[in-house]
Amino acid sequence: MAEENGDVSGVATLTKKDFTSDQEPRWCPGCGDYAILAAVQGFMPELGIEPHNTVFISGIGCSGRFTYYMDTYGFHGIHGRAPAIATGVATANPDLHVWVVTGDGDALSIGGNHLIHALRRNVNIKILMFNNQIYGLTKGQYSPTSEEGKVTKSTPFGSVDHPFNPVALALGAEATFVARTVDNDRKHLTDVLRQATEHPGSAFVEIYQNCNVFNDGAFDLIRDKQQGLHNQIRLVDGEPIVFDEGTRCLAFALAHLSHGPTEPTCIGVFHEEDRSTYGEAVRSQLERAVERLGPGDLKTLLHGGDTWTVG
Amino acid sequence: MASRPTGSMSKTVEERDHVVIRFAGDSGDGMQLTGDRFTNATAILGNDLATLPDFPAEIRAPAGTVHGVSAFQIQFANNDVTTPGDHADVLVAMNPAALRADLDKVARGGTIIINEDSFTQRNLEKAGYASDPATDGTLDGYQIYPVPMTSITVRAVESLGVGKKEAERSKNMFALGLVSWMYGRPVDVTLRWLEKKFGGKPEIYEANVASFNAGYNFGETTELFAHQIHVAAAPVTEGIYRNVAGSQALAWGLIAASVRSGVPLFYASYPITPASDLLHELSKHKNFGVVTIQAEDEIAAANMALGAAFTGHLGVTGTSGPGIDLKAETIGLAVITELPMILVDVMRAGPSTGMPTKNEQGDLLHAMFGRHGESPIPIVAPSSPADCFSVALEAARVAIRYRTPVILLSDSFLQNSSEPWLLPDVDALPTIDPRFATPNGSDFLPYARDERLARPWAIPGTPGLEHRIGGLEREDRTGDISYEAENHERMTQIRREKVDGIAADIPPLEVDDPTGDAELLVLGWGSTAGTIRAAVQRVRGAGERVATAHLRWLNPMPTNTGEVVTKYRRVLIPELNSGQLTMLIRARFLADAKTFSKVQGLPIWADELEDAIVRMLHG
Structure with a gap:
């Protein structure tokens, strides 16, 4: 509806400013979140998406603040539940552009259940998962993506937990769009986010994001300009390493090419497929019900079944 | 044939x-x-x-x-x-x-x-x-x-x-x-x-x-x-009747609220005894535009309903005891974001899994206080299966008008039982004006207040009303995040006053005292209404002077509640718990109320209540 109703010339005049709220970002100086925010605010006007048809929904963690910096509709929810709130929003009004901004703790730990169910339902939401492999807002405990042996405040002898592979998890949850990108490569980040936006249905984008305070350098092997050149395996549809975004098992294999950002790692779009979105399916079911049963009539409803008259 | x-x-x-x-x-x-x-x-x-x-x-x-x-x-x-x-x-x-x-x-x-x-x-x-x-x-x-x-x-x-x-x-x-x-x-x-x-x-x-x-x-x-x-047939008011179970009446009441407000109904729920029938019933009526989602868990169901409420739907989630525990944090979020939402708790017996198919009124204090911080919430309870219809409408009216989550406390007896219902004239049902916010040219203030202290309901898709809400404390009027000391106290007070103010918008507590000089008031709430009526009819038949009153709104209570409970020398509160309403009445009104308690998963029988009333009068 946004596109249909939009005035084409009006859309073209949207700028980054239209998506920037009056709130001053309060992430730590040098945080990777700034780059992601700038990229999102920068590319949204290009897509002709109007702020009033856009909703950003976040959970708890440093990523949760993202919502306040976008001059769109926004809902900063509770820990881990953003995909569930977003499911409510995107199902109630399938015409909206709905984004979920989350982190590795928010999405994969406390909110793991909502994430996988939103993905398998193919709710039309774009999930940006900022992965910094640490709990930043609570000042440095290991996260479900931290490497084994991680020494943090809560694991002075090193963590013994095996981490999630977020891309593999999303693929296993039947996601229809799964990608990985890095916070400091503006072009790659923007390209991936643009593809995610254009994908009808759930898009899961893992963004390697540097927490320069509690986990600095976690992704150096991939993010660093020099090393990154050697260690990023860029997935480009149809290009060598001969790659086809439509094949889930190939994507799954590629997801497991590395055990983490400590060895050559794939970035780009792992998988994309077409499947009807949840919101559209719900809407068409409502329409079919009206076709079959006629528009709901309260009197017919109450008087249906056996009634009797007194007097 | x-x-x-x-x-x-x-x-x-x-x-x-x-x-x-x-x-x-x-x-x-x-x-x-x-x-x-x-x-x-x-x-x-x-x-x-x-x-x-x-x-x-x-x-x-x-x-x-x-x-x-x-x-x-x-x-x-x-x-x-x-x-x-x-x-x-x-x-x-x-x-x-x-x-x-x-x-x-x-x-x-x-x-x-x-x-x-x-x-x-x-x-x-x-x-x-x-x-x-x-x-x-x-x-x-x-x-x-x-x-x-x-x-x-x-x-x-x-x-x-x-x-x-x-x-x-x-x-x-x-x-x-x-x-x-x-x-x-x-x-x-x-x-x-x-x-x-x-x-x-x-x-x-x-x-x-x-x-x-x-x-x-x-x-x-x-x-x-x-x-x-x-x-023989019972003499009843003229009209068209049908038999209705509480779960049906509740579902239809929610649909009626949607029809009479023009706000689409969105019901998200996770299967749980004895609340599942509500999901079953509502999912049959998609031709009313009713969206039903069987969520992945109780927490998701509450959050989906809240997300839908943000998007301009009547967000409803239904559950029973264990589920209301899980939804508590989300209810707190609904309180601070001040969105219209209904939480139906079909109470069942016991803590934890307890006795899922048996009845109890054990969640009143949970509904009242079961959230961290100060998070007041209106609570309403139907008194019979058919009453579920009008209580659902009433819950929606208050939720929408005051932009607040409302807890509707039903129970397994009400949900499963049935009774004849004099069908209402649907055209005479109250209408509910959602008063969605529209741009007025000036800066939009998402936490400005109307005369009822309700904030604007500005739904995504409306140009010019883009705003952000969330679980962090808001600044009065602007809705920006605020850690300012006095602001927090003011917002806490506003949230409380808003809910308290609903008392002015509900009928006074009606007292049935035929002789006008009863010594004992039997005060009830929820599904015990029928038993109380039966028991009181019997003792009155034996010449006793007993008054009754039944609370539909548990929070806020009608403005005359204190006057009523302090007027009678004795107050007896029959409850399917250990005395939860009694605790509220005693704490709020310093009334010397006593509990008739039963927690066996069974209804209170009229004869045991009759005995209790007689004992209280003459014991």
Whole structure:
């Protein structure tokens, strides 16, 4: 509806400013979140998406603040539940552009259940998962993506937990769009986010994001300009390493090419497929019900079944 | 069209004012269906009635065991019926286990009809009987009618070509036919229903009709039953009636709220006993634009409903005890984001998993206080199955008008029970104006207030009203994040005052005090209304002066509540908990209220409450 109703010339005049709220970002100086925010605010006007048809929904963690910096509709929810709130929003009004901004703790730990169910339902939401492999807002405990042996405040002898592979998890949850990108490569980040936006249905984008305070350098092997050149395996549809975004098992294999950002790692779009979105399916079911049963009539409803008259 | 039972009414007819019948059998015996059909025929006959389904937690416990017994009780009368009855006048026991489970629920001297085919040595053992209770004296003092229901049914349908198993399965229709004859229930209602239900399966349909007719004719022709019992229609207000269960009435009330507000209904829920029927019912009515989602868990359901509320829908989530625990954090989020939302808690017995199929009013204080921080929330409770309709409408009205989550406290008794309902004139139902925010040119203030302290409901898709809400404390008016000390105190106060202010928007507490000089007030809430009415009617009949009042809104309470509870010298509060409303009343009004408490998973019986009232007056 946004596109249909939009005035084409009006859309073209949207700028980054239209998506920037009056709130001053309060992430730590040098945080990777700034780059992601700038990229999102920068590319949204290009897509002709109007702020009033856009909703950003976040959970708890440093990523949760993202919502306040976008001059769109926004809902900063509770820990881990953003995909569930977003499911409510995107199902109630399938015409909206709905984004979920989350982190590795928010999405994969406390909110793991909502994430996988939103993905398998193919709710039309774009999930940006900022992965910094640490709990930043609570000042440095290991996260479900931290490497084994991680020494943090809560694991002075090193963590013994095996981490999630977020891309593999999303693929296993039947996601229809799964990608990985890095916070400091503006072009790659923007390209991936643009593809995610254009994908009808759930898009899961893992963004390697540097927490320069509690986990600095976690992704150096991939993010660093020099090393990154050697260690990023860029997935480009149809290009060598001969790659086809439509094949889930190939994507799954590629997801497991590395055990983490400590060895050559794939970035780009792992998988994309077409499947009807949840919101559209719900809407068409409502329409079919009206076709079959006629528009709901309260009197017919109450008087249906056996009634009797007194007097 | 199947034939009707034949024969003439040659037996005598005995008049009764009221009768309580209990159908009991194995979970697989179809007792709920039998009770439901009997209820419908009874309703159409014009008796007033109340029902109580009583089924086990196990879906199919081992056949023939006591914990697999499923029962359905109905009281019907020629006058006002307020409860399903303390004790059954008639027990239909389809097997020994049903007899064993329910014998203590039969009035002394009552009638017991047993399916004697099922009283085999093996079934007696499974029920834990060492000898046959039908012959060993256990049933002395009762009127016993052994009827070979299974074998007559099998003979009645043998020409129809259905298998033995199917034939035996239709013995519940035999029981229904027999009891229908005993109480002169109309047969065409049941036959019509069978045709609708099994019309597509001719042999099953024929078998059920044959068993029903066999049961009816058995009653009429056999010498076992000397006379028919007649209960005249109850004098009631003129109009069109139907029988309705609480879960239906609640679902329809939510739909009505959607229709009368123009706000689409969005229901998200996770399956849980005894709230699932609400999801089942609502999901049938998608032609009203009702979105239903079976969420991945209780927390998701609440958050989906809240997300939908943000998007301009009437967000509703329903659950029972354990689920309301899980939703607590989300309710807090709804409180601080001030969005209209309804949380239906169909209360059930006990902490944790407790007794999921049994009833209790144990969640009042949880609804009131079960969140961290200060997070006041309106609470409303229906008092009868049909009342669920208007309470749902009322909850929606308050949620939308005040931009607040509302907890609707139903319980398993209300959800499963049914009663005749005088259908409302749908055009006369109240309308609800959602007053969605529209841009007015100036800067939008998402936490500005109207005269009721409600903030604007500005929904995504509206140009110019882009704003951000969330769980962090908001600055008054602007809605920006604020950690400012005085602002937090002000916002805490506004949230409280907004909910307290609803008291001005609800009717005063109505007191029923016929003589005007009662010494004792019986104050109730929720599903105990019927029992209280019955018990008070009895003590008044004995010349006692007793007043009653029933709270629909538990938070805020009507403005005159304090005046009412302090006016009477004694206040008795019957509750299916250990005294939760009593605690609130005592704390708020310094009233010397006493609790009549029952936490057995069962309703309060009118006779035990009657005793308690008399003891309080004279004890």
